[in-house]
Ligand code: NFE
């Protein structure tokens with residue numbers, strides 16, 4: 001007899017995601033991913049000064065605001081016609097700010113959003129010893145303050161007690177590491193969340209030797225943690241839960257827009273980026289090109305009455321709560337009508353098939369360690385491994401970028417806002433391909449659309465009925481215990497869902513000043 005498993009909410013932070021899975025004979029026959037929180041940004045931007053975009057779109061999310069500041073700024077660079085004029089320091093500073101956010105976000109995801117699916121924190125309950133981190137956790141549990149650790153499932157915690165205790169210590173240490181990363185970002189970004197310095201034309205922050213030194217010691221602390229703790233913990237988990245290299249695969253298509261600017265080429269599909277843009281099908285591993293004109297968003301199964309299958313430059317967002325057949329506030333982005341997964345795994349796969357180092361060596365080393373082929377990457381653990389590898393590559397690259405800064409030289413171009421312009425800002429956020437599109441008329445924003453990583457991964461079925469990446473990853477999964485569906489939360493969390501980002505649209509109306517306000 002079929003039963004339906006409902007998990008709501010799934011995410012430990014980052015918004016409201018509901019998962020429904022119909023299980024028959026112990027196997028998921030049909031899965032639905034549903035964003036249930038109505039919020040947003042796009043229409044708020046209409047009629048405003050284009051320079052507000054960087055400020056306002058960062059408020060989409062406190063986890064990846066640097067991603068939205070980067071996408072909105074690339075968008076305005078392109079609409080203003082200044083994408084080829086970013087000074088050297090401006091380009092490098094943007095990469096350093098965004099890189100700090102990547103590191104923080106990947107550490108957050110592994111330790112605070114997913115590790116407790118694998119690590120049994122109750123192993124620390126009786127701890128009495130000299131480690132202040134563990135004493136803190138034991139006190140927490142002793143007082144019954146279980147907030148960050150529950151609800152949880154039971155029955156499939158497999159690590160030895162000593163490893164559970166050590167990993168819990170790292171859980172607390174990772175909070176410190178995230179603080180260090182946020183401080184590092186703030187040296188050049190002003191503050192975190194919502195940096196003040198990434199702007200069209202470059203970066204407002206000036207480079208000085210003392211700021212470089214301040215940044216450097218923090219980065220070295222983080223590199224030590226990533227190399228010796230984060231990577232080691234991912235491998236320790238993967239060794240004991242190795243069946244998850246074969247669980248949670250999903251779609252065969254992987255896309256990246258590319259991230260970390262290496263030159264000032266104005267066409268973002270041709271710009272040199274540390275992680276390149278592209279598409280790849282895991283079954284043939286051949287690099288394919290990316291044409292952003294083929295991106296559309298379907299809304300047949302979303303609570304919107306606006307037209308479906310529009311390119312984001314023409315996108316529209318009219319809320320229709322209760323719409324027949326709809327089950328999510330997320331739209332369904334598609335490339336040429338096809339479903340694509342985005343995220344660290346997509347980025348590293350695209351870099352891998354394009355022969356980019358050190359991705360090729362690190363991926364091959366990891367696959368060699370587990371005696372697996374590239375197909376194993378299309379899985380729950382493949383996503384964790386790709387994210388950890390990526391975190392190391394970004395941190396190591398940042399040490400090089402820091403040396404490229406030129407104290408005393410300019411970091412921002414001078415420009416005028418044009419009367420008219422069309423912009424596109426495509427980049428990769430920690431959770432995957434992120435695009436902002438703008439239309440400027442009379443020096444004001446006429447239309448603004450964002451298509452966000454978790455919208456790609458977590459969207460509902462499209463106009464053709466094709467399930468989204470979360471849904472495909474769950475379908476066909478064998479569930480050992482329907483009362484403790486570890487498989488489903490492990491699969492979905494491996495994508496690192498952020499519903500705050502994914503649902504960024506808003507209902508509202510213009511006020512007397514002609515500004516859009518939330519109703
Ligand atoms: Ni709110 Fe975000 C990232 C973006 S994910 S975290 O990374 O863009 O949809």
Ligand code: MG
Nearest residue numbers: 449450451505
């Ligand atoms: Mg949108």
